[in-house]
Amino acid sequence: MVSLPPEIVRNHHPTDSLSPKQCWREVLVQSNKEMIQEMLASASYGTRSIDEIALAVAEKVLSTGPAAQLLEDASALSPMVKRVSTKTAERGPQLSDIQVAQWDIWSGKVDDAHKVDRLLEQKRNCSKSSPRSTVDPFSSPEGNVSLVLVEEGESDHHSCTSEEERNRMQAGLELRTTTQQYTWMRWKEKPKSVLLVAKQGDMEVTRRLRDIASWIDSQGCFVILEPELWTEVQGKIEPEFSPPKKNSKEMPSNKWRWGDSQGLVPGFAERARTWTPGQDKLEECIDLVVCIGGDGTLCWASGLFSGAMPPVIAFAGGSLGFLTPFPISDWLKVLMPVLGSKCEVVPPLQVACRMRFQMRLTRYEEESRESQQPIPVQAMNEVLVHRGSSPHLVKLEVFVNDKHVTMVQGDGLIIATPTGSTAYSLAAGGSMMHPAVPGIILTPVCPHSLSFRPVVLPDSAVVKVQVPLSSRSQKVMVAVDGKDRIELKRGDFIEVEVSQYPIPTVCKSSVTADWFRSVNEALQWNLRLEQKKH
Numbered sequence: 275m276v277s278l279p280p281e282i283v284r285n286h287h288p289t290d291s292l293s294p295k296q297c298w299r300e301v302l303v304q305s306n307k308e309m310i311q312e313m314l315a316s317a318s319y320g321t322r323s324i325d326e327i328a329l330a331v332a333e334k335v336l337s338t339g340p341a342a343q344l345l346e347d348a349s350a351l352s353p354m355v356k357r358v359s360t361k362t363a364e365r366g367p368q369l370s371d372i373q374v375a376q377w378d379i380w381s382g383k384v385d386d387a388h389k390v391d392r393l394l395e396q397k398r399n400c401s402k403s404s405p406r407s408t409v410d411p412f413s414s415p416e417g418n419v420s421l422v423l424v425e426e427g428e429s430d431h432h433s434c435t436s437e438e439e440r441n442r443m444q445a446g447l448e449l450r451t452t453t454q455q456y457t458w459m460r461w462k463e464k465p466k467s468v469l470l471v472a473k474q475g476d477m478e479v480t481r482r483l484r485d486i487a488s489w490i491d492s493q494g495c496f497v498i499l500e501p502e503l504w505t506e507v508q509g510k511i512e513p514e515f516s517p518p519k520k521n522s523k524e525m526p527s528n529k530w531r532w533g534d535s536q537g538l539v540p541g542f543a544e545r546a547r548t549w550t551p552g553q554d555k556l557e558e559c560i561d562l563v564v565c566i567g568g569d570g571t572l573c574w575a576s577g578l579f580s581g582a583m584p585p586v587i588a589f590a591g592g593s594l595g596f597l598t599p600f601p602i603s604d605w606l607k608v609l610m611p612v613l614g615s616k617c618e619v620v621p622p623l624q625v626a627c628r629m630r631f632q633m634r635l636t637r638y639e640e641e642s643r644e645s646q647q648p649i650p651v652q653a654m655n656e657v658l659v660h661r662g663s664s665p666h667l668v669k670l671e672v673f674v675n676d677k678h679v680t681m682v683q684g685d686g687l688i689i690a691t692p693t694g695s696t697a698y699s700l701a702a703g704g705s706m707m708h709p710a711v712p713g714i715i716l717t718p719v720c721p722h723s724l725s726f727r728p729v730v731l732p733d734s735a736v737v738k739v740q741v742p743l744s745s746r747s748q749k750v751m752v753a754v755d756g757k758d759r760i761e762l763k764r765g766d767f768i769e770v771e772v773s774q775y776p777i778p779t780v781c782k783s784s785v786t787a788d789w790f791r792s793v794n795e796a797l798q799w800n801l802r803l804e805q806k807k808h
Contacts, residue, residue, distance in 0.1 A: 275509055301338070308334045318485015320640040331410045369549050369559035372467045372496055377780070379459040379625070393756045395627045408621065441766025442636045457785075459585060459778065460622040465561035465613060467496040467547075469584075471575040472503070472591075473567030474529040479591040483530070483566055484603050487546070489606070490564075497546050500578075504548035506532040562612070566602065569697075573654050573755050573780070576630065576777055580650040584780045585625060587612075596696060596792045599782035625778040626709050626785040629691045629733065631656055632773040633754070638743075653776060655694030657770050659739050659762070660686030660719060662751035667722055669745045671767075673738035676729060681742075684721035689714065689737055691769050693777075698756075704728040706793065714772070740767030782795065 278458060308331045389475035468490050472483040499507060506528050535543060549556060553615045556579055565572050565588040570589050589605055590598040598609050611621055631653035661668035670682040690699035695707040695715055704717035718726045731737070740760050741750050752760040754767060762768070781788050793799040 276774050283491070286555070288613045291612045293743050298673065304334075304338050309699055319616050323348065331440070355722060360489075366549055367553045369467075369498070369547060369554045369556075372547075374467065374558065374561050375465050376464045377459055377461040379457065383456065384766050403445070405736050414761055418617070435445045446774060447449070455648065457625050457627055458622045459625050461561070461612075461620040464617060464620060465497055467559060467561050468613065469560045469573060469575075469578075470497045470503075471500065471563060471565050471567075476567075476591065477531060479602075480530050480532065482589075482591065484532070484538065484604065486564065486566070486605055486609070488542060488608070490538050490613055491542050491545060493613050494611055496581055497542075499546055499548050501551065502533070502697045503530055506530055506548060507543050507546050509534075509543075530681070555581075557584065560584045562587065564609070565589065566591050566600065567598070569594055572777075572779075574595050576652060576654040579775070580652060580776045583777050585623070585780055594796050596796045597693070597779070599791070624781040624784060626781055626788070627776040627778050628654065628693045628709050629712065629776055630773040631657055631689070631691060631729045631770050633657060634754075634769040634771075635760060636767055636769070638763070638767075650760060651754050652773055653694075653770075654691065655697045656690040656696065656699060657686050657768070658719075658753040658756075658770070660751055660753065661747055662749060662758075662761075664747040664749065666746040668747055669742055670748055670750070671740045671741070672716070672744050674735050676736075680726075682718055682721065682726075682739075683723065684726075686719040687739060688717040688719060689739070690717060691715075698795070700797075702728075705730070706757045706799075708786070709789060712772075714770075733752045736771045738769045741765065 275526055309327070310743065312327045312331055404599065411418040442519050470483065470490075473479045487497050487499075549559070558583070561716055563575055563584055563586040564584060565575050568590070569592065571592065572586065575586065576583065587608060588598040589600045589602040589608075591602045594596065611617060612623070632648050633651060633653065634648050659670060667683050668686055671678065671689055672680050672682060672687065688694075688699045688702055688704065690697070690704060692707040692709045692711050692713060692715075695704060699715055699717040700706060702717050702719050704715050707713060707715060707730070714731040714733060714735055714737060715728060718730065741747070743764050745764055748763065750762040751758050752762060760768070783791075794801075
């Protein structure tokens with residue numbers, strides 16, 4: 275075998291001191307070196323096929339120390355699973371000492387805030403004398419959120435006796451709307467812990483992020499950062515594969531470009547907190563989520579919570595800003611009444627409870643289908659079933675509440691939430707839906723049919739999408755909010771239904787006013803010059 279010149283051979287570090295990023299670099303270097311050696315050997319001593327050379331190189335690379343180290347860490351092999359280092363795993367939960375503040379949420383008028391406590395007390399008194407009351411609070415699994423429905427003009431008429439309600443039912447059926455125009459929430463005490471989620475690689479966003487993080491820390495609140503951002507704040511950044519080009523705007527490995535501690539509150543880095551993936555339950559440790567970026571940043575923040583999600587205040591720092599109603603320049607005016615050190619009573623905030631999807635996967639080849647568990651992924655915008663890289667039309671059987679409704683033949687099918695109705699579904703020809711409308715949108719992607727139009731289903735529907743055994747495509751991809759998550763084969767199917775955990779986003783004006791502002795300004799809806807009088 276022909277040896278490489280000495281100047282090409284690289285001195286490798288001991289494998290036990292390499293990080294996963296360095297291990298991948300060593301594997302790539304070793305792979306390139308072995309490939310060059312095999313090509314030179316093949317040219318000198320005989321001809322071999324490309325497959326034979328590639329197989330020989332793969333065998334040699336997998337036998338090296340860095341590759342063996344990566345094979346021991348299964349999470350390093352999957353781009354869908356965040357890497358958890360051994361030191362982090364041994365650290366255990368890091369947020370168990372934080373207790374979240376309790377908060378109430380109700381529908382009606384903001385003036386009904388003072389009636390919430392009275393209605394809860396009334397419920398407790400009624401529960402002692404009767405098994406059922408006319409006021410029905412719903413408690414979250416965590417036990418820190420109570421939902422009381424207070425209808426406009428009706429909040430003074432609730433009582434333990436239901437004689438009036440029985441008389442109404444005898445007179446006939448009275449239909450009331452199942453949705454509320456206004457939903458409010460109020461913390462019972464000042465929030466203690468704030469999770470900051472910011473767009474990466476934008477210097478203006480990072481500058482605002484530093485200001486907001488420093489201010490929240492100065493108000494006596496816990497500042498919780500994503501693990502990678504927390505690593506940057508601590509100054510523990512791994513070196514680049516190669517130095518960035520001069521005057522380049524490309525994002526370096528320090529994704530947020532946090533910088534040093536200049537301008538921050540003294541001791542901020544020591545007080546900043548993060549969590550251990552898989553061990554800390556964020557819904558039990560976070561009072562408020564502050565997003566700085568665009569719609570994708572809010573979508574990313576939603577993916578951090580596979581269960582209940584705390585209220586979210588989203589500041590616009592991206593391109594479109596459809597779901598981020600607050601200007602980034604107003605961050606102090608928005609956060610001061612909620613997190614300010616002199617704030618004793620937090621004012622009620624109007625929120626939009628945005629629907630999310632829960633998905634379940636069933637494999638055709640598995641015998642026990644009763645034991646299938648929901649996938650711990652919450653979809654804020656849509657679940658997309660598409661043909662991926664296959665050249666064939668995708669063929670999908672669609673069921674609603676176990677009733678076969680249609681067969682999709684085209685590029686795919688979008689199952690969208692009301693929030694996602696203005697995203698991919700809109701681009702594919704779907705209708706826009708107000709975020710307070712409880713519905714599920716089915717939008718075909720490039721259907722091979724002139725009559726396949728989008729439909730809207732009730733939020734109680736369970737949508738099942740199955741790849742039939744007669745499908746030409748052997749593999750069908752499932753993407754959640756734009757990220758490929760699952761590969762379906764013939765006979766496999768997914769079930770999508772409304773999750774019990776919505777996203778409570780804080781409104782700037784109201785859910786309706788914010789939505790139409792976004793539709794008009796971001797999407798230029800119905801923009802036309804006004805017709806002259808004559």
